[in-house]
Amino acid sequence: MVMTLNPIDFDTAQRIVGLVGAWGYQARALATTRWGMSSDDRETVRRRVRLLSAALRSGRLSRADQQSVRADRTVLRSWLRRTWWPQVRYYQLATRLDVLFPEWAERVQREHRPAPEVEAAWFEGPDPVIDPLWRVIVPELRASDVARLQRVVDAWGGDRELMVDDPHDRFGDAQRCVYEVRVARVARSCRRLGGRASLRAESVEEDAGLWLLGTGATVDGRGEGRLMVGGYSIEVDDLTAEEAGGLVELLKEWGYRQARTLNARAWWSQSLPPDGVRHNVRIARMALRSGLLTPDEAAMARQDLRRYRAWLLRRRWWSVGQVMRGSFARLRGIVRREAVDDR
Amino acid sequence: MDKAVEDSWLVDIPGLSYQDTARLIEEVSRWPGKLGPIAWDPRLSLIELFDARHCRFLLRVYDAAAVTWLLPGDRCLLEFALEACRACLLSFSDEVGSRRVALLRS
Numbered sequence: 001m002v003m004t005l006n007p008i009d010f011d012t013a014q015r016i017v018g019l020v021g022a023w024g025y026q027a028r029a030l031a032t033t034r035w036g037m038s039s040d041d042r043e044t045v046r047r048r049v050r051l052l053s054a055a056l057r058s059g060r061l062s063r064a065d066q067q068s069v070r071a072d073r074t075v076l077r078s079w080l081r082r083t084w085w086p087q088v089r090y091y092q093l094a095t096r097l098d099v100l101f102p103e104w105a106e107r108v109q110r111e112h113r114p115a116p117e118v119e120a121a122w123f124e125g126p127d128p129v130i131d132p133l134w135r136v137i138v139p140e141l142r143a144s145d146v147a148r149l150q151r152v153v154d155a156w157g158g159d160r161e162l163m164v165d166d167p168h169d170r171f172g173d174a175q176r177c178v179y180e181v182r183v184a185r186v187a188r189s190c191r192r193l194g195g196r197a198s199l200r201a202e203s204v205e206e207d208a209g210l211w212l213l214g215t216g217a218t219v220d221g222r223g224e225g226r227l228m229v230g231g232y233s234i235e236v237d238d239l240t241a242e243e244a245g246g247l248v249e250l251l252k253e254w255g256y257r258q259a260r261t262l263n264a265r266a267w268w269s270q271s272l273p274p275d276g277v278r279h280n281v282r283i284a285r286m287a288l289r290s291g292l293l294t295p296d297e298a299a300m301a302r303q304d305l306r307r308y309r310a311w312l313l314r315r316r317w318w319s320v321g322q323v324m325r326g327s328f329a330r331l332r333g334i335v336r337r338e339a340v341d342d343r
Numbered sequence: 344m345d346k347a348v349e350d351s352w353l354v355d356i357p358g359l360s361y362q363d364t365a366r367l368i369e370e371v372s373r374w375p376g377k378l379g380p381i382a383w384d385p386r387l388s389l390i391e392l393f394d395a396r397h398c399r400f401l402l403r404v405y406d407a408a409a410v411t412w413l414l415p416g417d418r419c420l421l422e423f424a425l426e427a428c429r430a431c432l433l434s435f436s437d438e439v440g441s442r443r444v445a446l447l448r449s
Contacts (some may be wrong), residue, residue, distance in 0.1 A: 012374070013352035019370060020356050023363055027356040030392070035353055036431045039388040047420045054417070055408040069404055076389070083386045091386065095361075206425075207409045269410050 042083065049076050057163050059135055059235040059264045060211075066238070134244035137171070138251055138259045141232040145254060152250065153236055156243075163235040171267040173226045174212065179300055181208045186292045187283040197286075200279035204270075211268045233262075233269070281308045355392060395435040398428045 008016075013029035020027045040048065052073045055061060061069060091108055098105030146164055153162045172180065184201040187193050193201065234247065244261040251259035284301045287293055293301060359367070393401075405425050413421060 008352050008354075010352055012376075013354050015374075016354045016356075016367070016371065020354075020359070020363070020367065023366075025356050025359060025363075027354055030353045030355055032351040032353055032434075034394055034435055036393050036398075036434070037353060037390065038393065038427075039390050041388060044420065045389050047417050048424075050414070050417050051405065051408045051421055051424070054411040054413055055404040058407040058411050060407040060410065061403065065400065065403055068400060079389050203409075203422075207406075211406070211410070 042080065045076050045080055049073055049080070052076070057235065058269070059163075059233075059239075060269075063238055134239045134241055135262045135264050136234040136239075136244055136247045136251070136259060137262050138232050138234060138256050141234075141256070145251075145256075148254075149234065149247070152247075160236055160238070164232050170227060170270050171262060172270070173267060176227050177208045177212055177268045179297060181205050181212075182297060183287045183293070183301060184208075184283060186290055187286040189292070190286045190290050193286045194282065196275075197279040197282040200276060201283050204283075207270075208268060277308050277312055281305060281312070284308070353392075393431070395432060398432050398435070401428050402432075 010029070017027045017029055052069050056066060056069055094101075094105040094108035098109075141164070146162075149164075150162050153160055181204065184204040188198060188201045188205070236243070236247075239247075241261070241263075248259045248261055284305050288298060288301050288305075401424065405421055405428070408421055409425075
Protein backbone atom coordinates (compact mmCIF):
# COMPACT_ATOMS: atom_id res chain seq x y z
CA MET A 1 0.00 0.00 0.00
CA VAL A 2 1.19 3.49 -0.72
CA MET A 3 0.14 6.50 1.29
CA THR A 4 0.56 10.11 0.29
CA LEU A 5 0.27 13.21 2.39
CA ASN A 6 0.31 16.86 1.54
CA PRO A 7 3.92 17.98 1.02
CA ILE A 8 5.33 17.65 4.50
CA ASP A 9 8.14 19.40 6.28
CA PHE A 10 11.39 17.76 7.32
CA ASP A 11 10.38 17.20 10.95
CA THR A 12 7.10 15.50 10.03
CA ALA A 13 8.92 13.30 7.49
CA GLN A 14 11.46 12.27 10.13
CA ARG A 15 8.65 11.55 12.58
CA ILE A 16 6.97 9.22 10.09
CA VAL A 17 10.29 7.51 9.30
CA GLY A 18 10.83 6.96 13.02
CA LEU A 19 7.29 5.70 13.55
CA VAL A 20 7.31 3.10 10.76
CA GLY A 21 10.93 2.24 11.61
CA ALA A 22 9.64 1.05 14.98
CA TRP A 23 7.19 -1.20 13.10
CA GLY A 24 10.07 -2.81 11.17
CA TYR A 25 10.08 -0.82 7.90
CA GLN A 26 13.14 0.73 6.28
CA ALA A 27 11.64 4.06 5.31
CA ARG A 28 13.48 7.06 3.90
CA ALA A 29 12.66 10.73 3.60
CA LEU A 30 13.02 12.15 0.09
CA ALA A 31 13.17 15.84 -0.78
CA THR A 32 10.65 16.80 -3.45
CA THR A 33 13.29 19.00 -5.04
CA ARG A 34 15.04 15.77 -6.04
CA TRP A 35 12.27 13.20 -6.13
CA GLY A 36 8.87 13.12 -7.76
CA MET A 37 6.03 10.63 -7.48
CA SER A 38 3.62 9.52 -10.18
CA SER A 39 0.55 7.30 -10.10
CA ASP A 40 -0.86 5.78 -13.28
CA ASP A 41 -4.03 3.80 -13.85
CA ARG A 42 -4.09 0.66 -16.01
CA GLU A 43 -5.08 2.44 -19.21
CA THR A 44 -2.24 4.93 -18.86
CA VAL A 45 0.20 2.12 -18.16
CA ARG A 46 -1.00 0.29 -21.29
CA ARG A 47 -0.40 3.44 -23.32
CA ARG A 48 3.03 3.86 -21.74
CA VAL A 49 3.95 0.34 -22.84
CA ARG A 50 2.94 1.28 -26.40
CA LEU A 51 5.04 4.45 -26.20
CA LEU A 52 8.05 2.45 -25.03
CA SER A 53 7.58 0.05 -27.95
CA ALA A 54 7.32 3.02 -30.32
CA ALA A 55 10.55 4.46 -28.89
CA LEU A 56 12.31 1.14 -29.49
CA ARG A 57 10.89 1.03 -33.02
CA SER A 58 12.17 4.53 -33.77
CA GLY A 59 15.76 3.24 -33.66
CA ARG A 60 16.95 6.45 -32.06
CA LEU A 61 17.85 5.15 -28.62
CA SER A 62 21.33 4.23 -27.49
CA ARG A 63 21.94 0.61 -26.55
CA ALA A 64 21.90 1.43 -22.85
CA ASP A 65 18.61 3.25 -23.25
CA GLN A 66 17.17 0.38 -25.26
CA GLN A 67 18.04 -2.02 -22.43
CA SER A 68 16.47 0.30 -19.87
CA VAL A 69 13.35 0.65 -22.00
CA ARG A 70 13.04 -3.14 -22.34
CA ALA A 71 13.49 -3.57 -18.58
CA ASP A 72 10.92 -0.86 -17.94
CA ARG A 73 8.47 -2.44 -20.38
CA THR A 74 8.88 -5.83 -18.71
CA VAL A 75 8.11 -4.32 -15.30
CA LEU A 76 5.04 -2.49 -16.63
CA ARG A 77 3.72 -5.60 -18.42
CA SER A 78 4.30 -7.68 -15.34
CA TRP A 79 2.34 -5.12 -13.27
CA LEU A 80 -0.49 -5.19 -15.83
CA ARG A 81 -0.63 -8.99 -15.69
CA ARG A 82 -0.68 -9.06 -11.91
CA THR A 83 -3.31 -6.35 -11.61
CA TRP A 84 -5.76 -7.87 -14.07
CA TRP A 85 -9.07 -7.53 -12.20
CA PRO A 86 -9.74 -11.29 -11.63
CA GLN A 87 -6.28 -11.48 -10.07
CA VAL A 88 -7.09 -8.53 -7.83
CA ARG A 89 -10.41 -10.07 -6.81
CA TYR A 90 -8.65 -13.40 -6.14
CA TYR A 91 -6.18 -11.59 -3.88
CA GLN A 92 -8.95 -9.76 -2.03
CA LEU A 93 -10.81 -13.05 -1.51
CA ALA A 94 -7.65 -14.66 -0.15
CA THR A 95 -7.15 -11.73 2.22
CA ARG A 96 -10.72 -12.06 3.54
CA LEU A 97 -10.51 -15.83 3.98
CA ASP A 98 -7.03 -15.93 5.49
CA VAL A 99 -8.41 -17.05 8.86
CA LEU A 100 -10.14 -20.07 7.29
CA PHE A 101 -7.39 -20.98 4.79
CA PRO A 102 -4.14 -19.45 6.08
CA GLU A 103 -1.71 -21.41 3.87
CA TRP A 104 -3.61 -20.69 0.67
CA ALA A 105 -4.05 -17.01 1.63
CA GLU A 106 -0.36 -16.67 2.40
CA ARG A 107 0.60 -18.24 -0.93
CA VAL A 108 -1.76 -15.95 -2.88
CA GLN A 109 -0.52 -12.87 -1.03
CA ARG A 110 3.09 -13.88 -1.68
CA GLU A 111 2.40 -14.25 -5.40
CA HIS A 112 0.61 -10.92 -5.58
CA ARG A 113 3.07 -8.66 -3.88
CA PRO A 114 3.07 -5.12 -5.30
CA ALA A 115 5.21 -4.54 -8.37
CA PRO A 116 8.88 -3.92 -7.64
CA GLU A 117 10.14 -0.38 -7.77
CA VAL A 118 11.59 0.64 -11.11
CA GLU A 119 13.82 3.31 -9.74
CA ALA A 120 16.99 1.37 -9.02
CA ALA A 121 18.50 1.46 -12.48
CA TRP A 122 18.72 5.25 -12.63
CA PHE A 123 20.89 6.01 -9.66
CA GLU A 124 24.47 5.54 -10.71
CA GLY A 125 26.76 6.09 -13.63
CA PRO A 126 26.95 8.79 -16.25
CA ASP A 127 24.38 9.23 -19.00
CA PRO A 128 24.83 6.56 -21.67
CA VAL A 129 27.03 7.33 -24.64
CA ILE A 130 24.97 7.70 -27.78
CA ASP A 131 26.18 5.25 -30.41
CA PRO A 132 25.38 5.69 -34.06
CA LEU A 133 22.28 3.72 -34.96
CA TRP A 134 21.82 2.21 -38.36
CA ARG A 135 18.85 1.47 -40.51
CA VAL A 136 18.40 0.08 -43.97
CA ILE A 137 16.03 1.78 -46.41
CA VAL A 138 14.52 -0.39 -49.14
CA PRO A 139 12.06 1.00 -51.69
CA GLU A 140 9.35 -1.44 -52.86
CA LEU A 141 10.16 -4.24 -50.42
CA ARG A 142 8.08 -7.35 -51.04
CA ALA A 143 6.30 -9.05 -48.14
CA SER A 144 7.88 -12.41 -49.02
CA ASP A 145 11.34 -10.88 -48.60
CA VAL A 146 10.49 -9.63 -45.12
CA ALA A 147 10.20 -13.28 -44.04
CA ARG A 148 13.54 -14.04 -45.74
CA LEU A 149 15.14 -11.11 -43.93
CA GLN A 150 13.73 -12.33 -40.65
CA ARG A 151 15.41 -15.70 -41.24
CA VAL A 152 18.73 -13.92 -41.90
CA VAL A 153 18.43 -11.94 -38.66
CA ASP A 154 17.43 -15.10 -36.74
CA ALA A 155 20.57 -16.77 -38.06
CA TRP A 156 22.69 -14.04 -36.45
CA GLY A 157 21.63 -15.52 -33.12
CA GLY A 158 20.60 -13.77 -29.93
CA ASP A 159 17.23 -12.25 -29.23
CA ARG A 160 17.24 -9.67 -32.01
CA GLU A 161 14.08 -8.38 -33.49
CA LEU A 162 13.54 -7.24 -37.07
CA MET A 163 11.20 -4.30 -37.46
CA VAL A 164 9.90 -3.02 -40.77
CA ASP A 165 8.49 0.48 -40.62
CA ASP A 166 6.02 2.44 -42.67
CA PRO A 167 7.11 3.23 -46.24
CA HIS A 168 5.70 6.73 -45.79
CA ASP A 169 8.47 7.66 -43.39
CA ARG A 170 10.62 10.52 -44.56
CA PHE A 171 14.19 11.22 -43.50
CA GLY A 172 15.77 14.65 -43.51
CA ASP A 173 19.23 15.89 -42.59
CA ALA A 174 19.86 18.56 -39.96
CA GLN A 175 19.52 21.38 -42.48
CA ARG A 176 16.20 20.03 -43.65
CA CYS A 177 15.10 19.70 -40.04
CA VAL A 178 15.91 23.36 -39.36
CA TYR A 179 13.98 24.34 -42.49
CA GLU A 180 10.90 22.38 -41.34
CA VAL A 181 11.04 24.04 -37.93
CA ARG A 182 11.24 27.45 -39.62
CA VAL A 183 8.30 26.76 -41.96
CA ALA A 184 6.21 25.40 -39.08
CA ARG A 185 6.99 28.47 -36.98
CA VAL A 186 6.12 30.88 -39.79
CA ALA A 187 2.91 28.99 -40.58
CA ARG A 188 1.87 29.04 -36.93
CA SER A 189 2.22 32.80 -36.88
CA CYS A 190 -0.58 32.95 -39.50
CA ARG A 191 -3.96 33.28 -37.89
CA ARG A 192 -5.71 31.41 -40.66
CA LEU A 193 -3.88 28.14 -40.08
CA GLY A 194 -6.56 25.65 -39.00
CA GLY A 195 -6.65 23.93 -35.61
CA ARG A 196 -5.32 20.53 -36.65
CA ALA A 197 -2.73 21.94 -39.02
CA SER A 198 -1.65 24.27 -36.24
CA LEU A 199 -1.26 21.30 -33.90
CA ARG A 200 0.74 19.49 -36.58
CA ALA A 201 2.99 22.54 -37.02
CA GLU A 202 3.49 22.73 -33.27
CA SER A 203 4.35 19.05 -33.14
CA VAL A 204 6.87 19.41 -36.02
CA GLU A 205 8.47 22.36 -34.28
CA GLU A 206 8.70 20.43 -31.04
CA ASP A 207 9.86 17.09 -32.46
CA ALA A 208 12.38 18.54 -34.85
CA GLY A 209 13.72 20.86 -32.16
CA LEU A 210 14.17 17.98 -29.75
CA TRP A 211 15.87 15.88 -32.42
CA LEU A 212 18.32 18.67 -33.16
CA LEU A 213 19.07 18.99 -29.45
CA GLY A 214 19.32 15.24 -28.93
CA THR A 215 21.71 14.60 -31.80
CA GLY A 216 23.75 17.73 -31.20
CA ALA A 217 23.48 18.37 -34.94
CA THR A 218 25.11 21.59 -36.01
CA VAL A 219 23.76 23.65 -38.84
CA ASP A 220 25.90 26.12 -40.70
CA GLY A 221 23.13 27.43 -42.91
CA ARG A 222 24.75 26.16 -46.09
CA GLY A 223 23.49 22.59 -46.09
CA GLU A 224 21.49 21.13 -48.91
CA GLY A 225 18.44 20.29 -46.86
CA ARG A 226 18.37 16.77 -48.19
CA LEU A 227 15.20 14.75 -47.93
CA MET A 228 14.77 11.04 -48.46
CA VAL A 229 11.23 9.95 -49.16
CA GLY A 230 9.70 6.51 -49.48
CA GLY A 231 11.05 3.05 -48.92
CA TYR A 232 10.56 0.62 -46.08
CA SER A 233 12.78 1.29 -43.13
CA ILE A 234 14.31 -1.88 -41.71
CA GLU A 235 15.55 -1.87 -38.17
CA VAL A 236 17.22 -4.55 -36.14
CA ASP A 237 18.13 -4.15 -32.47
CA ASP A 238 21.68 -2.84 -32.14
CA LEU A 239 22.37 -2.94 -35.87
CA THR A 240 26.03 -2.03 -36.47
CA ALA A 241 27.36 -0.26 -39.55
CA GLU A 242 28.91 -3.52 -40.79
CA GLU A 243 25.68 -5.48 -40.34
CA ALA A 244 23.69 -2.73 -42.07
CA GLY A 245 26.17 -2.82 -44.97
CA GLY A 246 25.84 -6.61 -45.11
CA LEU A 247 22.05 -6.37 -45.24
CA VAL A 248 22.23 -3.86 -48.07
CA GLU A 249 24.56 -6.15 -50.07
CA LEU A 250 22.16 -9.01 -49.51
CA LEU A 251 19.17 -6.91 -50.57
CA LYS A 252 21.01 -5.83 -53.71
CA GLU A 253 21.59 -9.51 -54.52
CA TRP A 254 17.83 -10.00 -54.19
CA GLY A 255 17.23 -7.26 -56.74
CA TYR A 256 16.75 -4.17 -54.56
CA ARG A 257 19.27 -1.90 -56.23
CA GLN A 258 18.18 1.19 -54.32
CA ALA A 259 18.66 -0.31 -50.84
CA ARG A 260 20.90 1.84 -48.69
CA THR A 261 22.12 2.25 -45.12
CA LEU A 262 21.16 5.24 -43.04
CA ASN A 263 22.58 6.54 -39.80
CA ALA A 264 19.56 7.31 -37.63
CA ARG A 265 21.56 9.89 -35.69
CA ALA A 266 22.33 11.91 -38.80
CA TRP A 267 18.86 11.63 -40.34
CA TRP A 268 15.70 12.90 -38.75
CA SER A 269 12.80 10.56 -39.41
CA GLN A 270 9.18 11.57 -39.65
CA SER A 271 6.23 9.27 -40.04
CA LEU A 272 3.63 10.91 -42.26
CA PRO A 273 0.22 9.30 -42.65
CA PRO A 274 -2.03 10.89 -45.34
CA ASP A 275 -3.59 13.30 -42.83
CA GLY A 276 -0.15 14.49 -41.81
CA VAL A 277 0.71 15.15 -45.46
CA ARG A 278 -2.51 17.14 -45.91
CA HIS A 279 -1.64 19.25 -42.87
CA ASN A 280 1.87 19.75 -44.25
CA VAL A 281 0.34 21.07 -47.51
CA ARG A 282 -1.61 23.63 -45.52
CA ILE A 283 1.43 24.56 -43.40
CA ALA A 284 3.65 25.04 -46.47
CA ARG A 285 0.93 27.05 -48.27
CA MET A 286 0.37 29.33 -45.28
CA ALA A 287 4.10 29.86 -44.80
CA LEU A 288 4.45 30.77 -48.49
CA ARG A 289 1.54 33.21 -48.37
CA SER A 290 2.94 34.93 -45.29
CA GLY A 291 5.88 36.23 -47.32
CA LEU A 292 8.16 35.70 -44.32
CA LEU A 293 10.23 32.93 -45.90
CA THR A 294 13.59 33.66 -47.51
CA PRO A 295 13.83 32.96 -51.28
CA ASP A 296 15.62 29.65 -50.60
CA GLU A 297 13.02 28.59 -48.05
CA ALA A 298 10.21 29.61 -50.38
CA ALA A 299 11.74 27.54 -53.20
CA MET A 300 11.94 24.52 -50.90
CA ALA A 301 8.36 25.08 -49.73
CA ARG A 302 7.13 25.17 -53.35
CA GLN A 303 9.07 22.00 -54.13
CA ASP A 304 7.54 20.39 -51.04
CA LEU A 305 4.05 21.41 -52.09
CA ARG A 306 4.52 19.77 -55.49
CA ARG A 307 5.86 16.62 -53.82
CA TYR A 308 3.06 16.42 -51.26
CA ARG A 309 0.35 16.97 -53.87
CA ALA A 310 1.86 14.34 -56.16
CA TRP A 311 1.98 11.90 -53.26
CA LEU A 312 -1.64 12.60 -52.29
CA LEU A 313 -2.78 12.15 -55.89
CA ARG A 314 -0.96 8.82 -56.16
CA ARG A 315 -2.55 7.63 -52.92
CA ARG A 316 -6.18 8.30 -53.86
CA TRP A 317 -8.44 5.31 -54.10
CA TRP A 318 -9.02 6.17 -57.72
CA SER A 319 -6.16 7.33 -59.88
CA VAL A 320 -6.59 10.87 -61.18
CA GLY A 321 -4.38 9.97 -64.13
CA GLN A 322 -6.66 7.11 -65.11
CA VAL A 323 -9.74 9.32 -64.95
CA MET A 324 -8.06 12.04 -67.01
CA ARG A 325 -6.80 9.54 -69.57
CA GLY A 326 -10.28 8.00 -69.74
CA SER A 327 -11.87 11.43 -70.22
CA PHE A 328 -9.45 12.33 -72.99
CA ALA A 329 -10.03 8.96 -74.65
CA ARG A 330 -13.78 9.52 -74.54
CA LEU A 331 -13.32 13.07 -75.84
CA ARG A 332 -11.12 11.82 -78.68
CA GLY A 333 -13.71 9.17 -79.47
CA ILE A 334 -16.49 11.75 -79.62
CA VAL A 335 -14.38 14.06 -81.82
CA ARG A 336 -13.55 11.16 -84.16
CA ARG A 337 -17.16 10.05 -84.36
CA GLU A 338 -18.24 13.58 -85.14
CA ALA A 339 -15.51 13.83 -87.79
CA VAL A 340 -16.71 10.54 -89.35
CA ASP A 341 -20.32 11.75 -89.21
CA ASP A 342 -19.31 14.98 -90.91
CA ARG A 343 -17.77 13.03 -93.75
CA MET B 344 20.89 17.01 2.85
CA ASP B 345 20.22 20.53 4.04
CA LYS B 346 16.82 20.50 5.69
CA ALA B 347 16.68 24.28 5.65
CA VAL B 348 16.89 24.31 1.85
CA GLU B 349 14.69 21.28 1.25
CA ASP B 350 11.36 22.34 2.68
CA SER B 351 9.07 19.74 1.12
CA TRP B 352 9.40 16.02 1.69
CA LEU B 353 8.11 12.59 0.68
CA VAL B 354 8.48 9.44 2.74
CA ASP B 355 9.17 6.22 0.90
CA ILE B 356 8.13 3.12 2.87
CA PRO B 357 8.73 0.01 0.74
CA GLY B 358 6.39 -2.89 1.44
CA LEU B 359 3.97 -1.06 3.73
CA SER B 360 1.13 -3.48 4.50
CA TYR B 361 -2.59 -2.68 4.43
CA GLN B 362 -2.92 -2.98 8.16
CA ASP B 363 0.04 -0.71 8.83
CA THR B 364 -1.23 1.82 6.30
CA ALA B 365 -4.46 2.03 8.25
CA ARG B 366 -2.48 2.41 11.49
CA LEU B 367 -0.31 5.12 9.97
CA ILE B 368 -3.29 7.03 8.62
CA GLU B 369 -4.95 6.86 12.00
CA GLU B 370 -1.76 8.04 13.67
CA VAL B 371 -0.98 11.00 11.39
CA SER B 372 -4.64 12.11 11.44
CA ARG B 373 -4.14 12.92 15.13
CA TRP B 374 -1.09 15.11 14.46
CA PRO B 375 -1.51 18.88 14.31
CA GLY B 376 -1.89 20.41 10.85
CA LYS B 377 -3.95 19.08 7.95
CA LEU B 378 -1.82 16.32 6.52
CA GLY B 379 -4.71 14.79 4.54
CA PRO B 380 -3.45 11.22 4.15
CA ILE B 381 -4.49 9.33 0.99
CA ALA B 382 -3.92 5.60 0.56
CA TRP B 383 -3.13 4.20 -2.90
CA ASP B 384 -3.63 0.57 -3.73
CA PRO B 385 -0.59 -0.49 -5.79
CA ARG B 386 -2.73 -3.10 -7.57
CA LEU B 387 -5.01 -0.39 -8.93
CA SER B 388 -2.47 2.37 -9.52
CA LEU B 389 1.16 2.02 -10.50
CA ILE B 390 3.12 4.24 -8.15
CA GLU B 391 6.62 5.26 -9.14
CA LEU B 392 9.29 7.44 -7.62
CA PHE B 393 11.64 9.15 -10.03
CA ASP B 394 14.56 11.55 -10.00
CA ALA B 395 16.05 13.96 -12.54
CA ARG B 396 18.10 11.21 -14.14
CA HIS B 397 14.99 9.16 -14.83
CA CYS B 398 13.26 12.27 -16.18
CA ARG B 399 16.09 12.83 -18.64
CA PHE B 400 15.88 9.17 -19.68
CA LEU B 401 12.13 9.52 -20.23
CA LEU B 402 12.65 12.66 -22.28
CA ARG B 403 15.00 10.73 -24.58
CA VAL B 404 12.54 7.84 -24.82
CA TYR B 405 9.49 9.99 -25.53
CA ASP B 406 11.51 12.08 -27.96
CA ALA B 407 12.29 8.88 -29.86
CA ALA B 408 8.66 7.72 -29.69
CA ALA B 409 7.46 11.08 -31.03
CA VAL B 410 8.90 10.43 -34.48
CA THR B 411 6.88 7.25 -34.98
CA TRP B 412 3.26 6.89 -35.94
CA LEU B 413 1.09 6.80 -32.81
CA LEU B 414 -2.59 6.44 -32.05
CA PRO B 415 -4.17 9.82 -31.20
CA GLY B 416 -4.63 8.83 -27.54
CA ASP B 417 -1.03 7.70 -27.28
CA ARG B 418 0.16 10.93 -28.93
CA CYS B 419 -1.87 12.86 -26.37
CA LEU B 420 -0.29 10.94 -23.47
CA LEU B 421 3.14 11.44 -25.04
CA GLU B 422 2.69 15.21 -25.16
CA PHE B 423 1.38 15.22 -21.60
CA ALA B 424 4.31 13.06 -20.44
CA LEU B 425 6.85 15.30 -22.16
CA GLU B 426 5.33 18.33 -20.48
CA ALA B 427 5.31 16.55 -17.12
CA CYS B 428 8.95 15.49 -17.50
CA ARG B 429 10.00 19.04 -18.32
CA ALA B 430 7.98 20.43 -15.42
CA CYS B 431 9.62 17.92 -13.06
CA LEU B 432 13.08 18.76 -14.33
CA LEU B 433 12.31 22.41 -13.74
CA SER B 434 11.24 21.70 -10.19
CA PHE B 435 14.24 19.50 -9.45
CA SER B 436 17.30 21.22 -8.12
CA ASP B 437 19.58 18.82 -10.00
CA GLU B 438 22.15 20.85 -11.94
CA VAL B 439 22.32 18.60 -14.97
CA GLY B 440 18.55 18.57 -15.12
CA SER B 441 18.45 22.34 -15.03
CA ARG B 442 20.91 22.59 -17.90
CA ARG B 443 18.83 20.20 -19.95
CA VAL B 444 15.70 22.23 -19.34
CA ALA B 445 17.55 25.40 -20.30
CA LEU B 446 18.49 23.72 -23.57
CA LEU B 447 14.95 22.61 -24.21
CA ARG B 448 13.61 26.08 -23.63
CA SER B 449 16.11 27.87 -25.82
